[in-house]
Amino acid sequence: MRDTLMSTVLTPEDAGYEAATRLWNGRIRRRPAMVVTPVDAAGVAAAVAFAREQGLAVSVRGGGHNIGGTALADGGLAIDMSAFRDVTVDPGARTATVGAGCRLADVDRATQEHGLATPLGFVSRVGVAGLTLGGGLGVLTRRFGWTVDNLLAAEVVTADGAVRRIGRDAEPDLFWALRGAGANLGVVTSFTYRLHPVGPEVYGGLIAWPFERAAEIMDGYRAITAAAPRELAVWLSLLTAPPAPFVPPEWQGRKLCAMAVCYTGDPRTADDAVAPLRALGKPVLDQLSRTQYTGIQSYLDDTEPEGMHYDWRSEFLAELSGDLLGTMRELFADCPAPMADIGLLHLGGALNERPADDGAVGNRDARYVVGVKGMWPPGETQETRFREWVAEGGDRIRPYGLGRTYINFQGPDESDARVRATYGANYPRLVEIKRRYDPANIFRSNRNIRP
Structure with missing residues (x-):
């Protein structure tokens, strides 16, 4: 097998296998029959041909960060793309x-x-x-x-x-x-x-208020994002403040209503662009400033550490109703998990101007994403309770959504019906193309389109 593939191959008996099969979502543990690390496209082609001949499912590991653990398939052949870094x-x-x-x-x-x-x-x-x-x-x-x-x-x-x-x-x-x-x-x-x-410089960072003001702040968020220029993206999160240096000591461990902000327009207009946020008044922290774009792209890294257990539910939204915002507040007020959060991603703009069938991605009517996100350490004794809270949150936000969600946010517990709903009217064409290019469905370690 190793001679055939001309790539690094690890099996469960080999040193390095455990590290190669460790995923970002520590809740998911899968054991492929082998992990192959090719160095060029020819090596990938050889691995795919080998898997097809042996009747093995093929999974692909890029970053291993998918919430559903799709980078690995039990008993399959995992292709590790870590050599492709140019x-x-x-x-x-x-x-x-x-x-x-x-x-x-x-x-x-x-x-x-x-x-x-x-x-x-x-x-x-x-x-x-x-x-x-x-x-x-x-x-x-x-x-x-x-x-x-x-x-x-x-x-x-x-x-x-x-x-x-x-x-x-x-x-x-x-x-x-x-x-x-x-x-x-x-x-x-x-x-x-x-x-x-x-960039290289943009304007952004974090700004947060007490959770006790969440109704007022979220109403403000709805108005601000509805009128925001496209250069301004504002994401809202209901969360428990971490014990981080940038959080005032008296607010660490307390519930907050926070916004992550990025403004990529003319620097001379940045203060005007974020003025409506600051007009909400009396934040407990305000880190909005000129910063590197690469900093904006990494400052949320520590909120998703590798190896923790994760469970998410999410929905695309066309609008923010008062009932949805109230439901989010009620859910978070009763949240039992200290590292869980409920968030809104601000999307509306360029994506809405393309036809619904411009690419399989679809969802051209989405203007926000709402997500209920659970996170806890391995061995947490209340894991069942935390997962129940996430599942209940998903059920409660679903009526306010479009019936579809971002495919990359779908976890392993979501149904095939959710996949079909997410692609909507594009799904039949996807089935036909899948049948043409992968009739045996060897690429099935994913949110699967069934030929």
């Missing part, structure tokens, strides 16, 4: 070609050398491949759309072992499906993104 930036053409093993920090660091960026996520350790193939969202989404709206081309190894270079004019059906459901179609080895002038 980033090539063409500042004249405003493009970046990125290896599928890169983390967001790798891409942001390279593109910011030229004052450029593409919409990515908001935790720097996340893998760029999984983020992109599920659609991709972040603080630049309001200005420039989903990550896949900025994807120009990709190199992908399909189930037949072929290495294909695809784009809107090269195998357009496969490229269409890749933009939002790509984990179902093959192993992407590189992505080429469109870049935009952003």
